[in-house]
Amino acid sequence: MAQARATFGGGCFWCIEAAFKELEGIESVTSGYAGGHVDDPSYEAVCTGETGHAEVVQLAYDPQTIGYDELLEIFFTVHDPTQLNRQGPDVGSQYRSAIFTHDDTQHELATAFIDELEAADVYDDGVVTEVEPLETFYPAEEYHQDYFEKNPTDAYCRMHAAPKIDKVREQFTDRVAEPSTRS
Template sequence: MKTEKIVLAGGCFWCLEPVFKRVKGVQSVICGYTGGTLNAPTYDDVCTGKTGHAEAIKVEFDSSEISLSELLDIFFTIHDPTTLNRQGADIGTQYRSAIFYDSDEQLGTAKNAILETEKNGPWKKPTVTTLERLTDFFDAEEYHQDFFTKNPSNRYCQISVAPKLAKLENIINNKK
């Protein structure tokens, strides 16, 4: 087993976390904040849009079971990487599409994933996903962890998470 990690931002972390938790080979998914200037930001800090942080998930995965390239295919399928600082009704830099890498190898894989998405993906506009070197990752408050699992009837989750889970199911079924 070879454990790796990647940090992904693509809108509200509540929407990304439950998708990646269902992916075979993913060992853990943590909601948090990264890419900003404030040390140990809170949710309230990040929501101001003034800290530079993105809501993100840290995905730890067994690269002998699933590759980073496969994870990025899922990432680019379940969120819209063509809208700048926005996913649906969530607007602000904290909702930007970004990949936070921690090695040159990950950077290369991410660049290739963007090129592949622009060439063969479902999106008709250019990708605005940023590639940012991972510096710090701050775990979000406990009430954000497993939010969808703890709050399945939450209206926001029903509207935003369910379509992403359906897209994941489509990806899984197409690989069979």
């Protein structure tokens, strides 16, 4: 089967990228921007909150190895979908919780997943994750790609990305790729 794509925004893209790179079936993870109204935005422009973009990661994955439903489960585990326009210390609409769907099936699965979370009262507060069709994905500047790998001792990465990686390794042991096969 052909490669599939999924696009998620859950705060700083460095942290979400690092968590998803741990997984078997993930062929690549690209940090970037989606959901805004400015063509080809820069990081500096997105950080103003005025472009409307969210920091996102776009996954290329093998759906025979890992399903979209599993990606949703992991996404909702590694970020807090109840925080409006923020994740931890990062505040602004560019850090919003968002799922940018690539087709109607992804849209249906994402909204059904959120409905299930809400019905099960998984969180104390309501889920604020936006679900909308992906119009355009803009890859972030090169220095943002593989940021955690390139900067493992960075204080922000140690405080915010490393715990997400640990959570994936602990809660999704059967989905973690061997170190030599990670994207």
